[in-house]
Amino acid sequence: xxxxxxxxxxxxxxxxxxxxxxxxxxxxxxxxxxxxxxxxxxxxxxxxxxxxxxxxxxxxxxxxxxxxxxxxxxxxxxxxxxxxxxxxxxxxxxxxxxxxxxxxxxxxxxxxxxxxxxxxxxxxxxxxxxxxxxxxxxxxxxxxxxxxxxxxxxxxxxxxxxxxxxxxxxxxxxx
Amino acid sequence: xxxxxxxxxxxxxxxxxxxxxxxxxxxxxxxxxxxxxxxxxxxxxxxxxxxxxxxxxxxxxxxxxxxxxxxxxxxxxxxxxxxxxxxxxxxxxxxxxxxxxxxxxxxxxxxxxxxxxxxxxxxxxxxxxxxxxxxxxxxxxxxxxxxxxxxxxxxxxxxxxxxxxxxxxxxxxxxxxxxxxxxxxxxxxxxxxxxxxxxxxxxxxxxxxxxxxxxxxxxxxxxxxxxxxxxxxxxxxxxxxxxxxxxxxxxxxxxxxxxxxxxxxxxxxxxxxxxxxxxxxxxxxxxxxxxxxxxxxxxxxxxxxxxxxxxxxxxxxxxxxxxxxxxxxxxxxxxxxxxxxxxxxxxxxxxxxxxxxxxxxxxxxxxxxxxxxxxxxxxxxxxxxxxxxxxxxxxxxxxxxxxxxxxxxxxxxxxxxxxxxxxxxxxxxxxxxxxxxxxxxxxxxxxxxxxxxxxxxxxxxxxxxxxxxxxxxxxxxxxxxxxxxxxxxxxxxxxxxxxxxxxxxxxxxxxxxxxxxxxxxxxxxxxxxxxxxxxxxxxxxxxxxxxxxxxxxxxxxxxxxxxxxxxxxxxxxxxxxxxxxxxxxxxxxxxxxxxxxxxxxxxxxxxxxxxxxxxxxxxxxxxxxxxxxxxxxxxxxxxxxxxxxxxxxxxxxxxxxxxxxxx
Numbered sequence: 044x045x046x047x048x049x050x051x052x053x054x055x056x057x058x059x060x061x062x063x064x065x066x067x068x069x070x071x072x073x074x075x076x077x078x079x080x081x082x083x084x085x086x087x088x089x090x091x092x093x094x095x096x097x098x099x100x101x102x103x104x105x106x107x108x109x110x111x112x113x114x115x116x117x118x119x120x121x122x123x124x125x126x127x128x129x130x131x132x133x134x135x136x137x138x139x140x141x142x143x144x145x146x147x148x149x150x151x152x153x154x155x156x157x158x159x160x161x162x163x164x165x166x167x168x169x170x171x172x173x174x175x176x177x178x179x180x181x182x183x184x185x186x187x188x189x190x191x192x193x194x195x196x197x198x199x200x201x202x203x204x205x206x207x208x209x210x211x212x213x214x215x216x217x218x
Numbered sequence: 219x220x221x222x223x224x225x226x227x228x229x230x231x232x233x234x235x236x237x238x239x240x241x242x243x244x245x246x247x248x249x250x251x252x253x254x255x256x257x258x259x260x261x262x263x264x265x266x267x268x269x270x271x272x273x274x275x276x277x278x279x280x281x282x283x284x285x286x287x288x289x290x291x292x293x294x295x296x297x298x299x300x301x302x303x304x305x306x307x308x309x310x311x312x313x314x315x316x317x318x319x320x321x322x323x324x325x326x327x328x329x330x331x332x333x334x335x336x337x338x339x340x341x342x343x344x345x346x347x348x349x350x351x352x353x354x355x356x357x358x359x360x361x362x363x364x365x366x367x368x369x370x371x372x373x374x375x376x377x378x379x380x381x382x383x384x385x386x387x388x389x390x391x392x393x394x395x396x397x398x399x400x401x402x403x404x405x406x407x408x409x410x411x412x413x414x415x416x417x418x419x420x421x422x423x424x425x426x427x428x429x430x431x432x433x434x435x436x437x438x439x440x441x442x443x444x445x446x447x448x449x450x451x452x453x454x455x456x457x458x459x460x461x462x463x464x465x466x467x468x469x470x471x472x473x474x475x476x477x478x479x480x481x482x483x484x485x486x487x488x489x490x491x492x493x494x495x496x497x498x499x500x501x502x503x504x505x506x507x508x509x510x511x512x513x514x515x516x517x518x519x520x521x522x523x524x525x526x527x528x529x530x531x532x533x534x535x536x537x538x539x540x541x542x543x544x545x546x547x548x549x550x551x552x553x554x555x556x557x558x559x560x561x562x563x564x565x566x567x568x569x570x571x572x573x574x575x576x577x578x579x580x581x582x583x584x585x586x587x588x589x590x591x592x593x594x595x596x597x598x599x600x601x602x603x604x605x606x607x608x609x610x611x612x613x614x615x616x617x618x619x620x621x622x623x624x625x626x627x628x629x630x631x632x633x634x635x636x637x638x639x640x641x642x643x644x645x646x647x648x649x650x651x652x653x654x655x656x657x658x659x660x661x662x663x664x665x666x667x668x669x670x671x672x673x674x675x676x677x678x679x680x681x682x683x684x685x686x687x688x689x690x691x692x693x694x695x696x697x698x699x700x701x702x703x704x705x706x707x708x709x710x711x712x713x714x715x716x717x718x719x720x721x722x723x724x725x726x727x728x729x730x731x732x733x734x735x736x737x738x739x740x741x742x743x744x745x746x747x748x749x750x751x752x753x754x755x756x757x758x759x760x761x762x763x764x765x766x767x768x769x770x771x772x773x774x775x776x777x778x779x780x781x782x783x784x785x786x787x788x789x790x791x792x793x794x795x796x797x798x799x800x801x802x803x804x805x806x807x808x809x810x811x812x813x814x815x816x817x818x819x820x821x822x823x824x825x826x827x828x829x830x831x832x833x834x835x836x837x838x839x840x841x842x843x844x845x846x847x848x849x850x851x852x853x854x855x856x857x858x859x860x861x862x863x864x865x866x867x868x869x870x871x872x873x874x875x876x877x878x879x880x881x
Contacts, residue, residue, distance in 0.1 A: 047551045050495060051544040054502075058537050060588065063595035064515035065529045 074175055074194040081108070081185045082173035089140050089148060089162035096137070096163035098189060105215045107136040107208075108183040109159070109199075110171060112143040113151035115179045121198035122155055128204065129158035134212045138162035141171055141179050184208060186215045221286050224274025225365040231267035231322075232355040234260050238348030242341035246414070254337050257344035258329045264351065265322040272319045275306055275364055285371030288312060288364045294377035294794050296765035304388040305378045310512055310528070311364035313391060317508070318354045320392070320399045321347065328403060328428075335424060342410030343403075350402055353535045361527050377794035380766070386446030394439030394466060398504040400432020401473060405501035408494045409543055412550040417490045422483035425497065427853045429480060433473045434849035440466050441842030449802055454735065454813050454830045456838055459608040461516040464587040465507030471580035472500040475573045482569050486631060488557025489566075492573070498547060502540040503580070509536055515591055561633040568626040575619040582611040620674045620723070623716055624681030628688065642688070646680035663731060671727025678720040682713045708855035715848025722841025728834035735831075737817070741824040749831030751812055752776050753785075757823055758816070766790045768801070771816050771825060775805065789816045811835045 076082075085097040098108075109125065111118040125136055138159035140148045145164065152162075165171055174183065177196060184193040193211055195203055238260035245253025275288075279302045284290040292308040293301075307313040325347050332340045358364065407425040411417045443466065448456045457463065476496040482489045510516055513529030560566040586603045593599055628642060654673035658664040689709065693701045736748050740755040747753070756772040768790040775782050785803035792799065802815040810833045817826030 047491075047548040050498075051541065051548050054540055054544055057588070058533065058541070060592055060595050061509065061513075061515060061533055061536075064591045065513060065533065067515070067591075067594050 074191075074196075076175055076191050077194055079191060081183065081189050081191050082170070084163070084165075084170045084173065086139075086163040086165060086170065089138070089145065089152075089164050092145075092164075096161050098185070101137070101185075102189055103187050105134055105184070105186055105212055107134055107212075108139060108174075108185060109136050110139045110141045110165075110174070110176050110179050110181045112141045112179050113147040114143065115141075117198045118180045119155070121180055121182075121200070122158070124199050124201060124204055125158040126156050133209060134216075135160055136182075139170065140164050141176065142166065142168045182208075184211055184215070187218065220274050220277050220281075221283065221365040221367065224271040224278075225363065227267045227270040227274065228355060228359055228363075228365075231264050231271065231318075232352065232359060234264045234267060235348045235351040235355055238264060239345055239352050241345075242348075243345035243413070246338040246341045246345070249338070251337065254341035257341040257348075260348065261322070261325040261329050261344045264348070265326040268315075268319050268322045271365075272306075272315055275312060275315060276303060278365075279303055279306055282375070283371075284373070284375050285368055286364075287366045287368040290368050290372040290375045292375070292378050294375040294765065296794065297375075297378055297383070298764050300388060301378060301383050304382070307391045308378045308382050308387070311358065311362045311366075313395075314354065314358050314362055315364050316391065317395055317399060318351060318358065320395045321351050321354065321402060324399055324403050325351070328406075338414060339410055339416075339421075339424075342413050343406040346406040346409045347402060350406075350539065353539065357528075357531055357535065361531055374794075377765075377792070380790070380792040380795065380797045380799045381450065383765075383792075384446065384450055386442060386450065390439060390442040390446055393435055393442060397432050397434075397436025397439050397473075398466075398469060398507065400428070400435055401469060401497075401501040401504050403428040403432065404476065404497045405543070408497035409546065412494060412543075412546050415550065415553070417494060417554045419484055419487045422480050422490075422493060426477075426480050426484055427858050429473065429476055429497075429500075430849045430853050433470075433477055434846040436466070436470050436473060437842050437846045437849070440470060441839045441846075444842075445839050448835075449804055451800075453815070453828070454733075454802075454832065456729075456835065459586070459603075459605050461587050462507070462511050464583050465503075465510045468580050468583055468587075469500050469503040469507065471576050471583070472496055472503050475576040475580075476500050478569050478576075479573050482566055483557070486558055486560075486566060488560065489570070489573075490554050490557060491551045494551065494554075495547060496573070496577075498540070498543050499577075499580075502536075502543075503584075505532075505536055505539060509533060510587070516587070558632070560631070563629070563636055563639075564634045565626055565629040565631045567634075568622050568629055571622055572619055572626065575615050575622075579612055579615045579619075582615065583608065586611070617670070617674065620678065620719065623719070624677045627685045627712065627716075628681065643681060643684060646677065646684050649680050650677040658731070661732070665731060668727055668731040671723055671730075675720040675723040675727070678716055678723075682716055682720075686713060706855055706857075708852045708857070711848045711850070711852025711855070713848070714851055715845045718841045718844030718846075718848055720841070721837050721844055725834050725837030725839075725841055729832055729838070732833045733830065733835075736829045738827055738829065739820060739824055740827045741822065744824075746827075746829060748829050749810070749833075750777055751782070751831060753812075753814065753829055755825070755827065758819070758825060761788070763790065765794070766792045766799075769816065769819065771803075771814070771827070773803070773814050775812055783812075785812070785814045787814045787816045789819075806836060808836065809833060 081098050083098060085095050088094045088096045107128075128134060128136055136158050138161070140162050142165070148162070148164075163170070168176075174181075180198055182195040182199050183191050186192050192215060193207065195208065199208065238257060241253045242257035242260075245251070245256070277283075278286045278289050279293055280299065282289070282293070282295050282302070288309070288311050292312070293305045297305065305312070307316040325344060328340070328343060328347070332343070335343075404425050407421060407428070411421045443463070444456045447458070448454065476493065476499075479489050479493040479496050483493045509529070509532045513532060515529065586607050589603050590601050593601055624646070625639060625643065629639060650673055653676050654669045657672055658668045686705070689705055690698070690701045693704050734749050736746060738746050740746060742755060742757040745752050745754045752775070754774045754776070756774060758769045758771040761768050761770045768788040770786050770788045773785045773787070775785060783805045785805060787803035788801040790799045790801055791797070800815050802813055804814075805812040810831060813830035813832060815828045817828055819825055
């Protein structure tokens, strides 16, 4: 009898896995950097080139680091959402101008609006490599101790902002 | 109004399916002829109702009724009529309706060609198919209704994905579904036999032609999908081991095993339990494929837009249908006696080995396909399984199976002798080895894989010739033609299908061994040479299609200074979805394909261009079509014909003789 039950048993195991699989998202790519300290850098600022921008200056506050570029269409998509965050003052967004031309980046910000208090210039994409950037835009949530707590791949959507980013920011700010 | 009629027809079809699924099976259990006789008219009525629903959806597409959500989501007023009709199965809801329609077509076919079956068997078969249909109709009516309205209506539709706007879309899904769903007949036969407790040779004899037809459709369907990917995706590959391709390939492997195992059950009464299990497996894998495509558990280029509710529904349906039939199998199969005994070296033994290898191959494809899901579910990380895994697992399993393919048809049933087989096959073996070693050297590129591939292909063809020759010697007849004509069609079918495999192997081997490709920047007037062919880029200009604009490149191809052909690859832009599509241009030939696809425009009218020279690639699909032709030959065999003819001429008598014969 047992060998006739074997197919049923195998099938039951597969169904179990498929059921669990339904609750997972195969497209989600986890970042190994979540939970680790944000890599340090020291880069010139976009607006005032003689000043530097470094995460050390932001210790003790919760902030977002947004990789963007003037050539990136997804960045235009998320731009209104970023402006909304900046205007609400919920959390500061620092920009990282990724593999871009300085004048084009400035024109872009002048034209569409600037949500960033400071923008760093990652001309060759070196810092992007340290942060594991797949492509722009990407946004990191960094806590008071300078630890990456979340990474948004692709544009920040209204939904991701309301459901994930803002609740996380509030929680981290309360700590 | 028309969509509501379609919706209503589906509801009625569900009611009919319920009746068809319950009464005849119950009637067969209590031996009530009145209840059993419901099966046939119910199946025909259900077919008409689903056909009506399908016609209503087709009308909504043809009439561009964008107040139907599904029509608005998958078509557009600019879309030509034939693609609007193909868009019926362009997304989840409609393709499900196609699935159900094809299921009812198979049911209808069963009602037509089952006069020789005992009433109880036919009732059970149609009942089981009715129950499967209940699941699909419920699925459509609850969470995937293609007739759902969009109020207010959209001014225009969102268009069919440009990738799907291709002649392949018109024919590939129906063929594939004919195959998938066709296995439901073999499945229903197996379940009916388990329910009735009469797993005899007659059951296998009835299942065989149905299984072979479904297998032919599936073979052609998969080949067309592969060919479509080859010319449409623009990078010249023909098989990617994508989860959804695997989902169609697994039922094919199980179905191929089933075709062979049924032969043993039919001829020798052996492998009964195994054959039943394979019949359940083939259809279960078809259902599993449906689940994988529509639930979003795996990432794939083919995946439909997903919705967790749908995934849950199909999973529950899978659990009931497959779990139920495997439970029935576990309960009933132990009572089925074993067939006649046989030695390991015998035709049965070789067919058993073929079955084990095919099922092992199917299992490894299944494992590779679901492995990322297993790991993710156990929280062990995210991985993807790609071609290296499948190639390294699949090839070693197939090599012995293909080798045995040459010997099997020559071996006697029950017990064969190795020295005798060796004696009969020594010439075939010698010719295969020598030509497999020398041919690649002559062609100027010797690699072990190239030799192995050619060895197997030549081995299959030479052994088929030996088989045929021996068969002819056993037949008495004056002329060769007469003797050839007296070889049964089913035997020809087998030989042809096996040679189809050989042709397929030649294609795969030669493409792997000799293909060349080049990614180049080409200025206007510049030439590039690849595999003795010289391509001259004569520039690109803009053209306007019915629902797209395109840059069309012109490439003159010449060999030894003589112009052979002019190719026009395109880069199309479909404005509705704002998608860019690469339309490769291919010059097809018996011995090679020339393939050009446009990359990106560069400055001064130059383009980045991808060129391929692919020797023998069309043999891959040619081999598949030859396999299917073999299948068609097999079912046109005389032994399947009298039953039908008798049925039309003098039905009652035919039923009687058939019953007596098969009792």
